[in-house]
Amino acid sequence: MNIRARAMWLLGPAGLAAALLWSAPAAGQAKLYHNRHEAIALAFPEGVERSAVPLQLNQGLIDEISSKAKVEAEFKHTECFQGRQEGKVVGYACIDNMVGHERYITYLIRIDHPQGAIAFLEIMQHREVSGNLVHYPHFLRRFPGKTIADQVWNGRDVPLISGATKSCEALTGGARKILRLYDLYLKQLPGL
Numbered sequence: 001m002n003i004r005a006r007a008m009w010l011l012g013p014a015g016l017a018a019a020l021l022w023s024a025p026a027a028g029q030a031k032l033y034h035n036r037h038e039a040i041a042l043a044f045p046e047g048v049e050r051s052a053v054p055l056q057l058n059q060g061l062i063d064e065i066s067s068k069a070k071v072e073a074e075f076k077h078t079e080c081f082q083g084r085q086e087g088k089v090v091g092y093a094c095i096d097n098m099v100g101h102e103r104y105i106t107y108l109i110r111i112d113h114p115q116g117a118i119a120f121l122e123i124m125q126h127r128e129v130s131g132n133l134v135h136y137p138h139f140l141r142r143f144p145g146k147t148i149a150d151q152v153w154n155g156r157d158v159p160l161i162s163g164a165t166k167s168c169e170a171l172t173g174g175a176r177k178i179l180r181l182y183d184l185y186l187k188q189l190p191g192l
Contacts (some may be wrong), residue, residue, distance in 0.1 A: 030103075030127040033135060036095065039108040039124050043049035043093035044083040053080040053092070053189065059185060068148075069180040071173035077104075083107075084191055089113045092186045094178050095124065103127035104133075104172050109143075110180045116182060118146045121175060131167030139168070148179045 034042065041087040044050045054076055057065075065074040091112045097104040106125040111118055121143040123135045134137065142158045152175045154160045160168050 008155075009188070013126075014159070019133075019188075030125055031132055031135075032125050032151040034108070034122060034124045036124070039095060039122060040081060040093065042120075042122060043081065043091070043108060043110040048085050048090060049078055049084045050081045050083050053082050053186065055185075057185065058104060064170040065177060065184060066181045068184075071098075071101070071177050073177045073180075077182075080186065082186075082189065087191065089191050090187075091119060092182060094181065096174055096176040096178060098177075100126075100131055100170045101166035105167060105174075107171060107174060111178065112184045113187060116147050116179070116187065118143045118175060118179070120144055121171065123171075126167070128167055131164035133161045133163075134162045134167040143175055145160060146175065148176075148183050151177050152179070 040050065042173070043169075055078060057075055062073055062075065075096075078094060078096045080092055081089045082089055083093065091110055093108055093110040095108050097105065097106050098103075104127055105123065106127075108122045108124055109118055110120055116181075121140055126132045126135060139159070139161060144154070146152050147156060150157050152158060152172050152174050154168050157167065157174050160174075
């Protein structure tokens, strides 16, 4: 007798259903990895001053970012920060959201200045029912060093993870979007 049949025999159908529901994660339950304060502290450790960067993007610039990043870019929930050390701009960090399969994935990307390379990408909150494997280091370590020249495509620059395809696509698209935001807008800003 297999395990499922034995459980049915011992618990009955109602008991088995209750046991399965009790052990399964709630559908749509968000997993919080870093709050806003923690994520910004990761981006700019002690000794690096930081200031919020007001995003004043016109529709033409948003369309250009979308076209070049090959992703629909929206910035209504995007926050960016400029980091300075000894008066020099050392990087930008952006908290952004991209839709995975159905729900937002909130992430932070830090881009070193003036190199324009991703220093790191961190998942802040994953709201999808599946696909949370993108939080693991074997996926996230593929982003540092990427620039707009790399294009950051799934299966070429960053691997696809079985069971997390939409989450992988959301994060690589988000990385391309923020790299373009840096290239077309952030890197031209003066020190704040």
